[in-house]
Amino acid sequence: MSAPPPRSTPTMADVAKRAGVSTMTVSRALRDGGMVSGDTRARILAAIEELGYVLDQTAGTLSSKRSGFMAAIVPSLNNSNFADTARGITEAIEESGLQMLLGYTDYQVEKEEKLIEAMLRRRPEGLVLTGGRHTPRARKLLEAAGIPVVETWDIPPDPIGHAVGFSNAAACRALVHRLYERGYRNIGFVGGTSNRDTRGADRRLGYSEAVEELGLPRGRIISFGKPPISMEQGGEAIVHMVTQWPDVDAVVCVSDLSAFGAIAECHRRGWAVPGRIAVAGFGDFEVARCAFPRITTVAVDSLEIGRQAGELILRAIEGARAGRSMPAETMIIPFKVIEREST
Amino acid sequence: MSAPPPRSTPTMADVAKRAGVSTMTVSRALRDGGMVSGDTRARILAAIEELGYVLDQTAGTLSSKRSGFMAAIVPSLNNSNFADTARGITEAIEESGLQMLLGYTDYQVEKEEKLIEAMLRRRPEGLVLTGGRHTPRARKLLEAAGIPVVETWDIPPDPIGHAVGFSNAAACRALVHRLYERGYRNIGFVGGTSNRDTRGADRRLGYSEAVEELGLPRGRIISFGKPPISMEQGGEAIVHMVTQWPDVDAVVCVSDLSAFGAIAECHRRGWAVPGRIAVAGFGDFEVARCAFPRITTVAVDSLEIGRQAGELILRAIEGARAGRSMPAETMIIPFKVIEREST
DNA sequence: CTGTTAGCGCATTCAC
DNA sequence: GTGAATGCGCTAACAG
Numbered sequence: 001m002s003a004p005p006p007r008s009t010p011t012m013a014d015v016a017k018r019a020g021v022s023t024m025t026v027s028r029a030l031r032d033g034g035m036v037s038g039d040t041r042a043r044i045l046a047a048i049e050e051l052g053y054v055l056d057q058t059a060g061t062l063s064s065k066r067s068g069f070m071a072a073i074v075p076s077l078n079n080s081n082f083a084d085t086a087r088g089i090t091e092a093i094e095e096s097g098l099q100m101l102l103g104y105t106d107y108q109v110e111k112e113e114k115l116i117e118a119m120l121r122r123r124p125e126g127l128v129l130t131g132g133r134h135t136p137r138a139r140k141l142l143e144a145a146g147i148p149v150v151e152t153w154d155i156p157p158d159p160i161g162h163a164v165g166f167s168n169a170a171a172c173r174a175l176v177h178r179l180y181e182r183g184y185r186n187i188g189f190v191g192g193t194s195n196r197d198t199r200g201a202d203r204r205l206g207y208s209e210a211v212e213e214l215g216l217p218r219g220r221i222i223s224f225g226k227p228p229i230s231m232e233q234g235g236e237a238i239v240h241m242v243t244q245w246p247d248v249d250a251v252v253c254v255s256d257l258s259a260f261g262a263i264a265e266c267h268r269r270g271w272a273v274p275g276r277i278a279v280a281g282f283g284d285f286e287v288a289r290c291a292f293p294r295i296t297t298v299a300v301d302s303l304e305i306g307r308q309a310g311e312l313i314l315r316a317i318e319g320a321r322a323g324r325s326m327p328a329e330t331m332i333i334p335f336k337v338i339e340r341e342s343t
Numbered sequence: 344m345s346a347p348p349p350r351s352t353p354t355m356a357d358v359a360k361r362a363g364v365s366t367m368t369v370s371r372a373l374r375d376g377g378m379v380s381g382d383t384r385a386r387i388l389a390a391i392e393e394l395g396y397v398l399d400q401t402a403g404t405l406s407s408k409r410s411g412f413m414a415a416i417v418p419s420l421n422n423s424n425f426a427d428t429a430r431g432i433t434e435a436i437e438e439s440g441l442q443m444l445l446g447y448t449d450y451q452v453e454k455e456e457k458l459i460e461a462m463l464r465r466r467p468e469g470l471v472l473t474g475g476r477h478t479p480r481a482r483k484l485l486e487a488a489g490i491p492v493v494e495t496w497d498i499p500p501d502p503i504g505h506a507v508g509f510s511n512a513a514a515c516r517a518l519v520h521r522l523y524e525r526g527y528r529n530i531g532f533v534g535g536t537s538n539r540d541t542r543g544a545d546r547r548l549g550y551s552e553a554v555e556e557l558g559l560p561r562g563r564i565i566s567f568g569k570p571p572i573s574m575e576q577g578g579e580a581i582v583h584m585v586t587q588w589p590d591v592d593a594v595v596c597v598s599d600l601s602a603f604g605a606i607a608e609c610h611r612r613g614w615a616v617p618g619r620i621a622v623a624g625f626g627d628f629e630v631a632r633c634a635f636p637r638i639t640t641v642a643v644d645s646l647e648i649g650r651q652a653g654e655l656i657l658r659a660i661e662g663a664r665a666g667r668s669m670p671a672e673t674m675i676i677p678f679k680v681i682e683r684e685s686t
Numbered sequence: 687c688t689g690t691t692a693g694c695g696c697a698t699t700c701a702c
Numbered sequence: 703g704t705g706a707a708t709g710c711g712c713t714a715a716c717a718g
Contacts, residue, residue: 008489011695022705027697035703052487057464058404059695062710067401077426086420099461102445118442121400144395146351231633260633267635287630290574290603292610354711365689370713378687402711405694 010051018047030055061123066321069099070126070313071119075107075197076228081283081302082130085152088306089128093314098125105130107196107227113138120145125320126313132156132163133198148316148326150309153199155330162316163330164309168199171298171335172206175252175280178337180214184250184278187211188220190237190262191254197227200254203282207252220245224258234258235265242277249277250343256281256288259295263342278343293341300335308333353394361390373398404466409664412442413469413656414462418450418540419571424626424645425473428495431649432471436657441468448473450539450570456481463488468663469656475499475506476541491659491669493652496542498673505659506673507652511542514641514678515549518595518623521680523557527593527621530554531563533580533605534597540570543597546625550595563588567601577601578608585620592620593686599624599631602638606685621686636684643678651676 016023021040029036029044036044047053061067072089074082082104090100101119105112113135119127120141126148132155134142142149142160149161156163179187189207192200204221211218222241224233234253238261241248253259259281266273273279273293281288284299308331316326359366364383372379372387379387390396404410415432417425425447433443444462448455456478462470463484469491475498477485485492485503492504499506522530532550535543547564554561565584567576577596581604584591596602602624609616616622616636624631627642651674659669 009487013695023696024698024706025704028704037703040703052483054460054463054484054488056466056695058401058410058466059710060697061401062405062695062712063697065697065710077420077429078423080421083420083426117397120397123399123401140395141397144352145397231629235633257629260630264633264635286574286600287603290578290607292607356711366712367690367714368688371688380687383687399711402694403713405696405711406713408694408713 010053014051015047015053019043067123067125069101069124071101071124072128073103073115074130075105077104080285084302085306088303089310092307092310096314109135116141125317128309128313131198148313150313152305152309161328162312164305166333166335168202169206172203173210175298175337176207176210179250186248187216188241188248188251190222190251190258192227193223194226203254220248229255229258231257231261234261238262238265251279253281256283256285256295256297260287260291274343280343296340296343297338298335299338301333305333353396357394358390358396362386410466410468412444412467414444414467415471416446416455416458417473418448420447423628427645428649431646432653435650435653439657452478459484468660471652471656474541491656493656495648495652504671505655507648509676509678511545512549515546516553518641518680519550519553522593529560529591531584531591531594533565533594533601535570536566537569546597563591572598572601574600574604577604581605581608594622596624599626599628599638599640603630603634617686623686639683639686640681641678642681644676648676
């Protein structure tokens, strides 16, 4: 009699032996709907418990050709909008047994490409992306992968597959119009320089369109560094804005975070908000609801974007499993300008 | 001649055939250090390109017994402290080729247990957790898995494996002492009710210890609902605090977010901060650095916690691959009380 | 530097 | 309701 070999992790065969059944029966007992008698199942579960067995899904994936997970890629975790979208996806797929693999790009399409490739190596059954801008290679990889794709937060001109989002340009344009209605006539914009943040660039575009069509003075744009957008940047930017164009009476910031930073800096300098200058943000972050003064913003239901994207990818995945393919769908999530005390 | 079967995704065998080599050579060419002649490699890469081939790591995992990823579990994505820790982990493992699978628990140990089990099914090579409190079953699963584990953000009394963190109680205690030195004598605490947020509970404990040893009036604690901690909760809480104990001259909040909410509410009510009441937070979130007034807080290097945890898990994983095992290590990350304008 | 053989742990498919 | 044979796509180990 030789000593039991020091096996690292028990396998299904170990469980089967212990329960006195075949591995196939164990496999069945582990999935719902597995046709196994109550007695056998109990013995199997007991064996699993005793052995501390954990199913190796990796092996299951190989033979069933279902990895059981989907991947989601966001620009940054440190942005509650995207964190909410990720939560929405999780909520939508929770019941289905699918898991989500989450990655982030730091707003760099090159990182996104690497990440997509890395994820594809693990054979996700679906993929949710943020934005509509990707490297050509990333796009090619996605198309070749033949899995459902959902792009979120933008309405891409040429979607890869499905899309769930809204026009950032239109939203920002609506905000400027609202400020105009409130009597503001010298409206500036504060945002990032780079086009890394395509949603930020779209918002700036919407701003420019609005001042153009309203006949307001143009070019009152202060740009700060790369994303992620920070509160500090907003503070610096508004100082530049007021220094450069002292007649500016309202500023639209690319996000609530920079709007908040701008307002805090105004407090420090004794510039009344909105008395001396009005400040609006974008995104309806918690800080905008809670700050003093509360910040006018464009609210987008980030969670809902995630939920819809999650449901869409889920349906597409279930369709694909059943051999059906779904027509590409573009879902528009409404935005809403919320006027608060800062304007 | 039959038509080529409609294969979904090309496999390594397809690449091999096209390049006129064996699959083994393709496999080698795909890893660095694979001993393959330049010419062969070029042919293989060309074939990969033409076919749009993507390696199936799932199959590789099965035969090599290396999944190539580690898992990290945080309470919430929507908290920049944890998002930073996740970033730190990513940074630490980036070069190694390991990937990170990220999950979150919504501050519920039951969800954590489910998540750990789900992740273990995919055979991570290591696991980074937040906090030291887990269900007994979760702990058992982890121990049975036989992979390196790092617990972060706390110093657990009985660590599962490695730990990277600090004493939340000691940090909060230090903050109260600092307020005492500044002359505050009626110090309150604002935090969550439930013990779901164990770090929050530890901070409250540290507060209680401090007022005890300083001989200050006790029990001035306002509790609000479940985590995640919101700014709104801080605003409500400070009103209750001032109503219930009008003599309170300083409040310690369980996080900067609630501190910020408290301060904003004070602004609204015309209570000067710190003139009428001083407010301190915890965590050194961006909002604390940027708000007006800037918020006194306890700074913890969240990113560094992640980096250290990442390096630790990386060394442990590489050790395990080489057949070595590492002695459990507990790493203390220093915290620092940062006094700012709010006290 | 390259190929062959074998097998990772499970689910599919078919048989009983 | 249960079992046996087979193969998923890749890599370890060895041979050449």
